[in-house]
Amino acid sequence: MFSKHTADAIEKAAREFGLEPKALLAIAEVESAGQVFARIDGRNEPLIRFEGHYFDRRLADDRQETARAAGLASPVAGAIANPRSQAARWLLIERAAQIDRQAAYESTSWGLGQVMGAHWQWLGFDTVDGLVEEARSGAIGQARLMARYIDKSGLTTALNAHDWEAVGHGYNGPGFAKNGYHLKLAEAYRQQVEGPAPGDRLMKIGSRGELVTELQEALVALDYVVDMDGIYGPGTASAVSRFQQEHGLAADGIAGRATQAAISHALRAARGGSSSWNWLARLVSMIFRSH
Structure with a gap:
């Protein structure tokens, strides 16, 4: 992606x-x-x-x-x-x-x-x-x-x-x-x-690309240990699962829209409300850019 x-x-x-x-x-x-x-x-x-x-x-x-x-x-x-x-x-x-x-x-x-x-x-x-x-x-x-x-x-x-x-x-x-x-x-x-099929809008094991890298960068900024390689592998899934557990979400290790929104919110809060890094907006834009 x-x-x-x-x-x-x-x-x-x-x-x-x-x-x-x-x-x-x-x-x-x-x-x-x-x-x-x-x-x-x-x-x-x-x-x-x-x-x-x-x-x-x-x-x-x-x-x-x-x-x-x-x-x-x-x-x-x-x-x-x-x-x-x-x-x-x-x-x-x-x-x-x-x-x-x-x-x-x-x-x-x-x-x-x-x-x-x-x-x-x-x-x-x-x-x-x-x-x-x-x-x-x-x-x-x-x-x-x-x-x-x-x-x-x-x-x-x-x-x-x-x-x-x-x-x-x-x-x-x-x-x-x-x-x-x-x-x-x-x-x-x-x-x-x-446009991608609904299931393709999720980030999960096997997903690749810049948007996965941006997700990984967000997780690292929130103090989760993960490689920023653009590949959604077991390490990224594990970090997402831990984030989900800690924020009351279903811990399936899949970065769906609810998880993406929660990570974006947590990142803004950690940065004092700064909107300089709005990776979620870029994701939504990518999904709907052809419609």
């Missing part, structure tokens, strides 16, 4: 490149699971994925040997596993950049559209640093990068026509059907047009 700020940025990028906003939102949702940033050393950074086989083929012999010995490069796709956490992935790319910065950045997919750095010249950037700077500039930069890739790939007509098989093949590769990529796009688009 995206925040309204991110959804607005994606829609702005869509209009700039002649793409249907809701269709671009659908592919962004599938690619990013609604999560735009990772918190790295106190700063927001785009989500990344490092590809060790890309890195391997971009290195000269001596650097290639060094990278292979360090477990950063391999001629075999998938042999270099990405750590689960984004913080660890950023450490991984920093290690690779110490061997060859350009090759490391080219071997990484960037942002909510997971665009490979290797495409920098094809996408019209002067250097790979230009592509990376766009990805790191915020939600609008990530959205523009994804829209630029779709436009350059000749997928505009297919996206605007909701030809999800063609979009899946062009964006995800020839194996797109194996994991139902086109079906995920179709469902994500349906939700953009019709």
